Amino acid sequence: MGQKRKKILLLGGTSEASQLVHCLQNNDSIEVIFSLAGVTKNPVLPRNVISRVGGFGGVTGLIMWLKNNQIDFLIDATHPFALQMTNNAWKAAKICGIPFLNLQRPAWQKRDGDHWYEVNSIPEAVKVLGHRTLRVFLTIGRKDILLFKENIIQHHYWIRSVDKPDDMVLPSHAEVITARGPFDVQSEYDFLKQYHIECIVTKNSGGQTVYAKIDAARKLSIPVIMIQRPVMPQLPSVSTMDKAYQWLMSHLQG
Ligand code: NAP
Numbered sequence: 614m615g616q617k618r619k620k621i622l623l624l625g626g627t628s629e630a631s632q633l634v635h636c637l638q639n640n641d642s643i644e645v646i647f648s649l650a651g652v653t654k655n656p657v658l659p660r661n662v663i664s665r666v667g668g669f670g671g672v673t674g675l676i677m678w679l680k681n682n683q684i685d686f687l688i689d690a691t692h693p694f695a696l697q698m699t700n701n702a703w704k705a706a707k708i709c710g711i712p713f714l715n716l717q718r719p720a721w722q723k724r725d726g727d728h729w730y731e732v733n734s735i736p737e738a739v740k741v742l743g744h745r746t747l748r749v750f751l752t753i754g755r756k757d758i759l760l761f762k763e764n765i766i767q768h769h770y771w772i773r774s775v776d777k778p779d780d781m782v783l784p785s786h787a788e789v790i791t792a793r794g795p796f797d798v799q800s801e802y803d804f805l806k807q808y809h810i811e812c813i814v815t816k817n818s819g820g821q822t823v824y825a826k827i828d829a830a831r832k833l834s835i836p837v838i839m840i841q842r843p844v845m846p847q848l849p850s851v852s853t854m855d856k857a858y859q860w861l862m863s864h865l866q867g
Contacts, residue, residue: 622686
């Protein structure tokens with residue numbers, strides 16, 4: 614009789630998660646369940662693995678889910694700003710005694726020629742943006758736009774997100790651009806120039822897919838309000854998809 618296949622819960626939401634699932638999907642000794650929060654309307658779901666969409670119901674819900682589905686390994690490859698999910702996953706894995714790994718790509722580092730204002734939160738970014746009327750490129754996702762509407766109304770915003778934000782959260786002077794990365798430097802440069810953008814507000818997501826705007830901003834000497842990542846708990850973590858793959862393979866062989 615063959616060995617029982619090991620079950621892996623992979624929490625997705627990043628390009629690294631999608632790459633990892635792609636590497637794992639033809640491995641006969643494992644079964645991957647790929648999980649998304651359900652934040653985007655048309656998520657790209659991997660083929661050949663089981664997918665599920667939606668929250669688990671906090672730590673307690675996740676513990677139940679891990680037990681009911683007899684999960685052997687938990688890999689958290691959510692976005693560096695998805696603090697709650699990472700915390701929940703780490704706690705639930707510990708309680709269930711399941712090997713856990715967090716896959717988190719490195720943050721972007723400031724380079725010569727960058728004009729960054731590094732802040733620790735969205736409210737701080739709002740404060741730094743100030744009250745002088747500016748043409749602002751806002752790429753922070755849909756969730757936190759409301760704070761800009763509530764606090765500083767005079768700016769003209771270009772807001773880019775995968776799905777269109779609710780009209781309710783949009784500042785009065787806002788153009789919405791729905792697009793999914795990757796973006797290239799030339800088109801980001803052309804966009805910033807065409808609309809005379811004077812400031813970019815973004816999260817330090819890391820990775821290559823949305824980095825082109827930072828290169829373009831440097832070329833045009835446009836200041837960037839860079840929202841730093843939330844502080845994660847101390848947890849087992851790797852920074853690349855390859856390392857996550859190796860971690861899993863070594864556990865499977867061990
Ligand atoms: P969050 O605040 O840490 O998570 C909120 C809740 O969403 C979690 O407690 C969990 O609900 C559910 N959730 C999050 N990721 C999930 C997953 N992969 N599978 C199932 N449920 C999940 O995270 P967030 O900032 O809302 O981000 C949500 C998702 O979008 C994440 O998967 C993240 O990778 C992705 N994303 C986030 C950003 C960002 O800037 N925050 C950017 C790009 C992509 P329960 O407590 O009910 O389990």
